[in-house]
Amino acid sequence: MKNERLIYLPLGGAGEIGMNAYVYGYGKPGKERFILVDIGVTFPDMDTTPGVDLIFPDMTWLEDNADRLEAIFITHAHEDHIGAVGHTFNKFQTPIYTRKFTGAIARRKLSEHGIGADAVTIMGAWPETVSVGPFEVGFMPVSHSIPEASGMVIDTPKGRIVHTGDFKLDETPGLGEPFDETAWSAIAAGGVKALVCDSTNIFSPEAGRSESSVGPAIEELVASCSGMVVATTFASNIARVRTLANAGVAAGRSIVLLGRAMDRMVSAGIEAGVVTDFPPTISADDARELPRENLMLLVTGSQGERRAASAQLSRGKYRGLKVRDGDTFLFSSKTIPGNENGVARIINAYSEMGVDVIDDYAGRYHVSGHANGPDLARVHQIMQPEMIIPMHGEHRHLRTHMKMANANGFASIIAPNGAMVDLSGSEPEIVEYVDASRIYIDGNKHIGATDGIVRDRIRMALNGIVVVGVIIDEDDDITGDAWAEVKGLAETGKSNGPLVEEIEDAVNDLLSRAKRRVISDDDAIEEAVRRAVRHVSNEQIGKKPEVIVLISRMVAQ
């Protein structure tokens, strides 16, 4: 064991909430054998990643060391933990271990990339373990907002690591495995080297509430409604979907699942045996024949996603079903920061139709899937680890979590993406930084976050664009007049004439005075034209647009 070390390296998920990917390694420096825990995605936004389809961690470092990777473990089937499995599996070709429900979702994703079901090995819960290289690894059931969520128990020659995954302390989750303090204490009993711990709700000052606490409130609400009831939550939160469905049934309503993810998740849950008592549902076609007061629709789109069922219903109809005056729409969910405007758009659209929208203002109809501040402190105490490494949070979450750990006497450190931490000693220590950037899926291409492509899109969105065409003959004489087109800019300028004409005049004037050595040099023409265009545009409309110059040199034929 001398000269060997135990390392932790987040490639995603530390310094952000999203795209989780955590590497553990053991061995001589530079020769460690690795496992990867989770391989998730994060979602683009108009502010920073317009036009991008999906974002995942740049795994170049791990790809360069692919021969040292023993296995991939996936804690649960949320997109920020599993979403990139189909996009990256072929680069590693190592076994993927999951529990049953997560495996069902992983196999669907892999099959979309032509990868067979045998890429995934299904495991049972702890104390079942698997040996991979220097590690002995098992899935520790935790309560969260999706079936069979798990932490990882990772035994290493330097001691036991408990990687919590996403979790909360719910003794009555309604569906799935309750928090079992005795089991957790048993796992901790032999000593824990490092607790690598979810930080999402570190700022929530009260202990979290149980999933079972929302059932009665939802049942009461649905019973009080007169028109059709439509409710949305994350489809993967099958416990909640079932609670909603049961409330509908109790109120004498037939249940309709709308949106692809709703169908997919509920059927995966039934297939994996994690839900055995889901009430009967009817199809949208059958629903159209029933009186609306006998219907409850469970729909996708709790985050205001433009293409989801909730948004489509707010714009008209979805699969022949329409909401109207007197109906009720329930958000049994929390709006993720950044999605407020999209959610408000839907609520206002429903408001215009006369629909009563109930959102989660007072937390009556939703509880979080993550451990709050006091719950995290409790887990620290149960586990009594040598050190606590905060993960799954923005920098502010990690920092506050570290301070809590320190205050309670535990060694801790902030390790953002790319920070390789040596866990071997009594205190964690950052020993190296590796590149941990982001990859964008854009159409069918992978592009780098630093390629400048997205930066150009943002600039065009902010500044508009001017295109100028210039033709130069074989004698380096300008042929005819330059001509321009604009997009995303006001059509007329200060002079009240068309902006394109002002631009063309300025460019032609420039070219007529240009020295021969400028005309003979494409880069020089381009730069001169660009400056002239930005100058005249700024004068005319007060904006400095992006400029593309198309230069065509005629050749003697």
Place this chain on the structure above:
Amino acid sequence: MKNERLIYLPLGGAGEIGMNAYVYGYGKPGKERFILVDIGVTFPDMDTTPGVDLIFPDMTWLEDNADRLEAIFITHAHEDHIGAVGHTFNKFQTPIYTRKFTGAIARRKLSEHGIGADAVTIMGAWPETVSVGPFEVGFMPVSHSIPEASGMVIDTPKGRIVHTGDFKLDETPGLGEPFDETAWSAIAAGGVKALVCDSTNIFSPEAGRSESSVGPAIEELVASCSGMVVATTFASNIARVRTLANAGVAAGRSIVLLGRAMDRMVSAGIEAGVVTDFPPTISADDARELPRENLMLLVTGSQGERRAASAQLSRGKYRGLKVRDGDTFLFSSKTIPGNENGVARIINAYSEMGVDVIDDYAGRYHVSGHANGPDLARVHQIMQPEMIIPMHGEHRHLRTHMKMANANGFASIIAPNGAMVDLSGSEPEIVEYVDASRIYIDGNKHIGATDGIVRDRIRMALNGIVVVGVIIDEDDDITGDAWAEVKGLAETGKSNGPLVEEIEDAVNDLLSRAKRRVISDDDAIEEAVRRAVRHVSNEQIGKKPEVIVLISRMVAQ
């Protein structure tokens, strides 16, 4: 009075939170004389208005009837009520009435457009009134989050209108006029025809807290800090700025105001006499000479604005001052929905520097300036109006406010922007819809929300752009090869060759096969090229870009 009517027409602020502009009219239909209450702006975002500088209501309808406008009244100096005064005054040339502090801000804005101070007439508070056409109008002091905020008391031949403006019920606001139920009851005593009422906080279920409740908490926090303290709030909330400054002084700290708005607002407050006891401040230059534990900076940028002092400090230094490990940053503010990502960016940047950031998680260090649900119900009861018209809210706010009014026995209606409401009868009635769109300030131009300019920017941001140049000679023959450039797109496609070459090949192939009637018609070439480019791009990179085709026709010389 027969055949004459009293109308209410929101041109902005009803169906949104922002750009308030409310018209009241009295007279024969089509001949009413008008007053305008408020003339505000709203702020652009990357999702819907990239590159836009500022947004205000399209006042075309009022401009077409400018000869019927008697006066403009401005309730208070928040940007969403006063921001467009400089941009639109010249169109109306009618008197502007404000109270003293609001007037100081209005005059600054007008002077930036070369308009003299005499455009604004300063009025005292109710019971002072002014006669304008058929109206007798006075400013009713209300508590809000800026000095001298006011509602309007508008006496008309059909009875009294109370237009609340933005308000809360604060009996101990610390600075400025407290809520005075006796005064409000006196205004209501003769009967109120219509209460036109703020709806912002209709969803807040508890009665609002007083501004004075945050003072002790802030004082306690500042006293407990060891390094430098930096605090941010809206600069216009002079009461809060003073509370923060006093807490600093009590802790033995010198106060520095940073950010232009901070200086401007505090000096306007002193000038208008609304704050007489602001503690002494020191300059940034002097602050650099003092130990950091003796400093408290009050900075702009509570909403994460990229150019404000808070953001600049988070990226390095501002006016020679730097934050560092051990300092404390306090958000004495609430994040407005949509600004979450910007605020989080700053908090994480401070976290990386080792600064403790205190935000308003538990509402200890901030209270809202708007009346909550129970406060609104209380005002309904005090005013006992014939009807209640909800304003200052998105559709969902207006609808919920209307339902509250109805439930308490008051006639009410949802009147979004552009809905002209006849208030003459016992129930409000929408009699006409006028166009109430938005105008964007973009550089130095005003562009319409429906001009397609911003839509083109969004498309370029989502799809990237391809520019193709084609030269056609005088005989309608294609001269040379077409050539292309791309921006905001991956450089190589599926074929691993440059995307531009794939595009050029596809276009040249198309042109070589094109019929003469296509080549002779610019629109036909453009459409054919556009389709070919989108097709090959979709094949190569999975995206359908925007396309600009530059066609140059050579003429015989």
